[in-house]
Amino acid sequence: xxxxxxxxxxxxxxxxxxxxxxxxxxxxxxxxxxxxxxxxxxxxxxxxxxxxxxxxxxxxxxxxxxxxxxxxxxxxxxxxxxxxxxxxxxxxxxxxxxxxxxxxxxxxxxxxxxxxxxxxxxxxxxxxxxxxxxxxxxxxxxxxxxxxxxxxxxxxxxxxxxxxxxxxxxxxxxxxxxxxxxxxxxxxxxxxxxxxxxxxxxxxxxxxxxxxxxxxxxxxxxxxxxxxxxxxxxxxxxxxxxxxxxxxxxxxxxxxxxxxxxxxxxxxxxxxxxxxxxxxxxxxxxxxxxxxxxxxxxxxxxxxxxxxxxxxxxxxxxxxxxxxxxxxxxxxxxxxxxxxxxxxxxxxxxxxxxxxxxxxxxxxxxxxxxxxxxxxxxxxxxxxxxxxxxxxxxxxxxxxxxxxxxxxxxxxxxxxxxxxxxxxxxxxxxxxxxxxxxxxxxxxxxxxxxxxxxxxxxxxxxxxxxxxxxxxxxxxxxxxxxxxxxxxxx
Amino acid sequence: xxxxxxxxxxxxxxxxxxxxxxxxxxxxxxxxxxxxxxxxxxxxxxxxxxxxxxxxxxxxxxxxxxxxxxxxxxxxxxxxxxxxxxxxxxxxxxxxxxxxxxxxx
Numbered sequence: 001x002x003x004x005x006x007x008x009x010x011x012x013x014x015x016x017x018x019x020x021x022x023x024x025x026x027x028x029x030x031x032x033x034x035x036x037x038x039x040x041x042x043x044x045x046x047x048x049x050x051x052x053x054x055x056x057x058x059x060x061x062x063x064x065x066x067x068x069x070x071x072x073x074x075x076x077x078x079x080x081x082x083x084x085x086x087x088x089x090x091x092x093x094x095x096x097x098x099x100x101x102x103x104x105x106x107x108x109x110x111x112x113x114x115x116x117x118x119x120x121x122x123x124x125x126x127x128x129x130x131x132x133x134x135x136x137x138x139x140x141x142x143x144x145x146x147x148x149x150x151x152x153x154x155x156x157x158x159x160x161x162x163x164x165x166x167x168x169x170x171x172x173x174x175x176x177x178x179x180x181x182x183x184x185x186x187x188x189x190x191x192x193x194x195x196x197x198x199x200x201x202x203x204x205x206x207x208x209x210x211x212x213x214x215x216x217x218x219x220x221x222x223x224x225x226x227x228x229x230x231x232x233x234x235x236x237x238x239x240x241x242x243x244x245x246x247x248x249x250x251x252x253x254x255x256x257x258x259x260x261x262x263x264x265x266x267x268x269x270x271x272x273x274x275x276x277x278x279x280x281x282x283x284x285x286x287x288x289x290x291x292x293x294x295x296x297x298x299x300x301x302x303x304x305x306x307x308x309x310x311x312x313x314x315x316x317x318x319x320x321x322x323x324x325x326x327x328x329x330x331x332x333x334x335x336x337x338x339x340x341x342x343x344x345x346x347x348x349x350x351x352x353x354x355x356x357x358x359x360x361x362x363x364x365x366x367x368x369x370x371x372x373x374x375x376x377x378x379x380x381x382x383x384x385x386x387x388x389x390x391x392x393x394x395x396x397x398x399x400x401x402x403x404x405x406x407x408x409x410x411x412x413x414x415x416x417x418x419x420x421x422x423x424x425x426x427x428x429x430x431x432x433x434x435x436x437x438x439x440x441x442x443x444x445x446x447x448x449x450x451x452x453x454x455x456x457x458x459x460x461x462x463x464x465x466x467x468x469x470x471x472x473x474x475x476x477x478x479x480x481x482x483x484x485x486x487x488x489x490x
Numbered sequence: 491x492x493x494x495x496x497x498x499x500x501x502x503x504x505x506x507x508x509x510x511x512x513x514x515x516x517x518x519x520x521x522x523x524x525x526x527x528x529x530x531x532x533x534x535x536x537x538x539x540x541x542x543x544x545x546x547x548x549x550x551x552x553x554x555x556x557x558x559x560x561x562x563x564x565x566x567x568x569x570x571x572x573x574x575x576x577x578x579x580x581x582x583x584x585x586x587x588x589x590x591x592x593x594x595x
Binding site for chain 2: 098099101102199200213239242243245246306308309312313315316323327330331332333334335336337339340341342343344346347348349351352353355360361363364365367368371378380381382383384385386387388390421422423438439464
C-alpha cells in the first residue's frame, strides 16, 4: 500500500471509507511530514493537538455513518483565514498574537465537511507579494530545486506556504486566496493545481481583507479532481458576505471527472504573447493547445486588447482598497500596539512598526491615489480600464468557452531575486491579473518541466460561475500533460 | 508623475504611518518609479466608460432590521492590545471598553 501521505484527497477518502486507515492515523502521518520538512517554513502555526482532536471526532462521525465530503482529510489553511482560537497573523507583525474569536465561513464549511486542520500556512504580508518574501515570519522555501543547483527558490506568492505544503506532500490540499494571482502563480511555481473561483463563489467573511473587490478564496491540491472536491466544500452563498453569490453549488467533482472536451472552444489570446516570457513557457503553451486539440477541443484565436493595462490598473485598484482595509490596524482593538504621546502618535507608531516594507509601500500608493485632487486621474481611470478589461473578456467568451494562457512568465526564481525593483516583481502576475480584474475563475495546471527540471503551469480562464467547464478543460489538460514530477527528497 | 520627499511625508501622515526621515527619499524614488509605470494608462481613451467598482452586478441584499447577534462583549474585547475594562468584571459579556491614552485634557 502506498504511504498515506502520497495519496490524493480522493484516494484518502476511499482509504478512510474502506477503514484501511483511521482519520487519526492519516493525521499523524501528515503531522510527521510537517516535522520532517519544517525547514521549508511553510507553516506559521502548526496545530497538531487540534488536528488529532478533529481527527478523533471525524472517526467518531464515520463510525456513526455521518461521513462528509472531506471526512478525515488533513488540510493546511492559509494564515489569512480567521480560525477560532488559533492565532491568525496574515503574515504580519501587526497581527502577531491575534487569536480570532470566530471562524471564517470557508474554513467552517471545510470543517463541516469533515476536514481536519494541521496548521496555518505562511504567506506574503497581508497577501501582498509574489514570492512569499514579504512575510514577517520569513520566506517559504520551494521544495523544488534546479537540477545541479542548490540555491533556494521561492514558492511564489502570496499563498506560498499553502502551495509548498502540498508540493512537499505535507498535506493533500490547502486553502489559498487570490487577489491578483496568489493561488495560480504559486501553484505553477510548485507544480500543483491551484484554482481561483469566480469572485463571489467562496465567501470572504472572516478572511483578512486585502483588496475586497478582488480577493477570492480557493483551493490547492495535487490533482484537478481534488481541487474540485475542495471547492465544492468551500463554496456556497453566505449572507455575511454581501458579495457572496446566491447560487447553488454545482457538482464540481463530477465535472472534474469528465475530461470530455470534444467541441470545446479554447481561446488563445494573442496579447498574452509578451516579451519577457521564457521561450520554454511559450513552447509549453503551444503544446498545451495541441494537447487540448488532440482531445477534441477547437482552438480559436481571440483578442483581449486591454491586457497590458490590467497590471498598472491593478496597482491602483488593489493598493487603494488595501489602504482603506488596513486602516483598521490602529493598535486599539486588536493586534500589536506601540505607545505614543497621544492617540495620533500611537496610530503612527503602531502602523509604522507593525507593517513591513511592501505593505507600507502599498498603503502609501493607495492613500495617494485616493487623496483629494488625484482620485479622478488615478482611481477613476483605473476603474474605467477595469470595465474595458471585463468587456474584452465578455467579447472573447462569445467566441470560446475557456481561454488557455501561461500562468506565469517564468519558472520559480531564487530567493532574493527581483527584490530591487518593485515593478519587476509585479510583472510576475501579468497573466493572472486580467482575470482577477474581471472576477473570472482561473486554474493553473502543472503541464511540464523546464530544462532546469522546474515545474511550469498553464492557466485556463473560464466564464463567470462556469467553473464546471473550467474543471473539465483542466482535467483534459491534466490527463494529456500527464505531469508526474515530484520534488527530489519529498 | 514624480513624487518628492514632502509629498511622501504628507501621504504618510494621511495614512497615519510613521516613516523615518531617512526612508522618505528612497520611498519617493520607488513610488515615482511605480507611478511612471502606471502613467501608461493615459494611452487608453476612457471617455464615456462607466467606472467599474465591483464585478458582481447584484444589488446589495437587504435584511430585516432585527438584532441577530450580540451578547459577546468578552469576545469583542478579547484581543484588546491595551487591555479592556469591563462594566461588570464578573459578567464580561455585560459590556466593556477598549482603552487608549488620554485624549482630552
